[in-house]
Amino acid sequence: MGETVRILPYGEWPSPLDAATAAAYDGRPEYVGFVGDEVWWTEPRPAEGGRRTLVRRHSDGTEESVLPAPWNVRSRVHEYGGRPWAGFVRDDDPLVVFVDFADQRLHRYAPGGEPLPLTPVSPVGQGLRWAEPTLLPDRGEVWCVLEESTGDGPDDVRRVLAAVPLDGSAADDRGAVRELTDGRHRFVTGPRLSPDGRRVAWLAWDHPRMPWDGTELRLADVTPDGLLHDVRTVAGGPGEAIAQADWTHDGRLLHTSDRTGWWNLYRDGEPVCPREEEFGGPLWTLGSRWFTPLDSGLIAVLHGRGAATLGILDPERGEVVDAAGPWTDFTPTLAAHGERVVAVGASPRSAPEVVELDTRTGRARVIGAPHTDAVDPAHYPQPRARTFTGPDGREIHARVYPPRNPGCAGPDGELPPYVIRAHGGPTGRAPLVLDLEIAYLTSRGFGVAEVDYGGSTGYGRAYRDRLRGQWGVVDVEDCAAVALALAEEGTAARDRLAVRGGSAGGWTAAVSLTTTDVYACGTILYPVLDLTGWGPGETHDFESRYLESLIGPRAEVPERYAERSPAAHADRLTAPFLLLQGLDDRICPPVQCERFLARLEGRDVPHAYLTFEGEGHGFRRTETMVRALEAELSLYAQVFGLSVPDVPTLELTRPAGSRR
Structure with missing residues (x-):
């Protein structure tokens, strides 16, 4: 006989998926590439301080983490980073160059030896940073992007293409680095050399x-x-x-x-x-690859509307044949060798995996970072891609994740609470893949909706341009339209809606809480909160003029920067909220949160502000992610009147004398 289904309030369902399990599955393989016939890539290690290691897949199929802790293969160019490694085979043995996160120096490494620095340390500002290396063994050089600080401020920076000697002669000599371009452009990507x-x-x-x-x-x-x-x-x-x-x-x-x-x-x-x-797609990180040419003349491509599918394009016929398999979304990291194509794909039932496609046979298989079920997959949500109607009849794309737990159901007549998630960027989108942070909620009886609000990528430039000059308006309206539509159709409880987002999504969540009455509470992670300060001098150079398109030219519409900022409307805030911030964040620094909270002082608004040493923009450490997930769940439980005894109670700050 089947298991008896328990009738329990939505949000109180017991789940086998705890925060530690969800955190252990955070992150994905990135920057795949070939070293000879072998496939290599970078991979997260949340339990090892959030570092990224370099993984080598041997010809016999075994995997090896070639660089032990504390080596952390990650570039900080543009702060978001870029491709941090490259490799080739020399005398039948691999040789790779990589960027280490701690000192941002380029290193040379051959298995069996120790990494040797190729570039010097600079005492100026944030020093020298490197990304998108291309190895030229015949020249004895590696060509790459050099980002060089010229002073102590985040805007004191120049970027050029540069050639670094492979023999280590530039390890203590900046003058031995050969600059290839003149620096007339503020930003450059890595060099791509023609076959000859x-x-x-x-x-x-x-x-x-x-x-x-x-x-x-x-x-x-x-x-x-x-x-x-x-x-x-x-x-x-x-x-x-x-x-x-x-x-x-x-x-x-x-x-x-x-x-x-x-x-x-x-x-x-x-x-x-x-x-x-x-x-x-949007070039957030240097070295992103949506296509890669094959020796046969065919081209491996990622394509689609919304989710990205892996296919093989015949440029002579203009036709694409998609790879067969369960993967519904691929990230822009492709590599090819002969007729082999390697990519990173995922699905609503599997986390990102390294996938190899044999273009001669059409066969695709997982060759690295294989997905293993953390819990019975019956507890994973089943997303529904939906299109909603927003203001002025515009289309809004979203992924809706209803509550799902094989052992539980909600009482008749009760509707579940829903968390509306706004993605970061804001020039980005929500991927159609398994996310255990979402499953952490849906398996407990919450619904989740991820909104690809106007400004999101994957739907053409016109959809992307909806946010030009309208950040804090269109994104907020679109999220609210989805939330209210779910309530009106009887999918979500109208009085139990929450909003949640990180980075630019944190901005959307904060604006939503200060300018609408749609949500009962919200979770805000490493956000932008005060536009008057966020820009040149306060944030990193890459995004320091981003607001010129998102809000408007600062010199022409300065009042818009103040009136759109959540910090300017703290007096309107009544809903409880959770604020989460990394103390080493250079993109959305803690001062953003501090200004917001200062303007909230004296207001009777229950809230919590949790900060994390050693975390930057986006959390990478297991203990941080566990604390953040449990705090988020506790917030919803307290606001919605739910019992979650397996989660520590989040202490919400209330002014003296206020009612609890």
């Missing part, structure tokens, strides 16, 4: 544009002595965003451009497979 080594391509852009606003595709000839000659722009501009460039095996230049309103692929300037789909 005679040409090199890269992307460049300048303030106040972000890379999804407008970039230039730069091309140069490479002289025999390794200098760049006749540097020119061959595509792109202020209103055209090029996301990636690379070369075919026979030396034809590929790039993705959104000149038609969709990121599509071009070869030597001509469109290949034009569709109203995205074959690219």
Whole structure:
């Protein structure tokens, strides 16, 4: 006989999925690549201080973490980082170069030896940082992006393409680093050399544009002595965003451009497979790869609307054949070797895995970081991709995760509480994959809805541009429209709606709490809260002019920066909230939270402010993630009147004399 289903209030269902289990599965493999015939990638280690290790998959299928703690393979270029490693085979043995997070130096490593530094330490500001290395063993160099501090402020920085000697002669000599470009552009991506080594391509852009606003595709000839000659722009501009460039095996230049309103692929300037789909995305981290050419002339691509599918594009016929398999969403990290393609894919039933596709047979299989079920998958939510109608009849895309637990059901006539999640970016989207932080809630009887509000990627440039000048308006309206629609259709309890977001999503959550009456409470993680301060001098250089497009030119609409900020409307806040902040966050520094809380002083608003030493923008350590998840659940339990005895009670601050 089957197990008896218990009737319990929504939100009080016992779940086998605790916060520690959810935290252990946080993060994903990244930056896959080939070293000879072997596949290597970086992988998170939440239980080891949140470091990222470099994983080697041997030819016999065994995996090895090649760099022990405390080595942390992670770049801090743009603060969000970029591809931190590259490798090749020399004398039948692998040799890799990588960036270590602690000192940001580029190191050389051969298995069996110790990592040796290739670049010096700079005493100025944040020093020297490196990303997107390309190895040129015949030249004895590694070409990459160099981000160099010129002073102590976050804006005191320059970026160039640079060549670093592989012999270590620059380890103590900045002068031995050979600069390849002149620094006239504020931002550059890593160099992509043509197969014959005679040409090199890269992307460049300048303030106040972000890379999804407008970039230039730069091309140069490479002289025999390794200098760049006749540097020119061959595509792109202020209103055209090029996301990636690379070369075919026979030396034809590929790039993705959104000149038609969709990121599509071009070869030597001509469109290949034009569709109203995205074959690219927002360049948040250097080295993101949505396509990779094969020796056969075919091209591995990620494409689609919303979720990204892995496919093989025949550029002569303009046709794409998608890889068969259970994966519903792939991240922009692709690599190819011969006819083999490696990617990172996930699904609503599996966490991100390293997937290999044999293009000759069409067979795809998991070769690394295989998913293992943390609990019975019957406790995983089953997302529903939905489209809602927002103000002015506009479409809003969302993923809805109803409560799901095989042993429990809610009482007749009771509707579940729902948590509306706003993704970060805001130029980003919610992936259609298994997220144990969501399952942590849904298995207890909560519903979750992730909203791809106007401004999200994956739906074309027009959808993305809805947020231009409207941050704090369109995103808030779209999240509220989804929340209210769920309540009106009888899916969610109207009086038990919460809003939750981190980074830019934290902004959306905070604005939602201070300007609407939709939500009973909210969770705000490492947010932007005060636009008047968040910008040049307070945040990092990469996003320091982002508000010029999201809000408007600061010199022209200064009042908008004040009136949109949650910090300016703390007096309107009545809903309880939880604020979570890393103390080492350079993107959304703690001062943002401190200003907000100072303006809330004396108000009778229950809240908690938890800070975490050693955490930056986005939590990486097991103990931090456990504390944050349990605190979030405790907040909802207290506000919604639920009993969750297995979770520590979050102490909410209340002014003296206020009622509990």
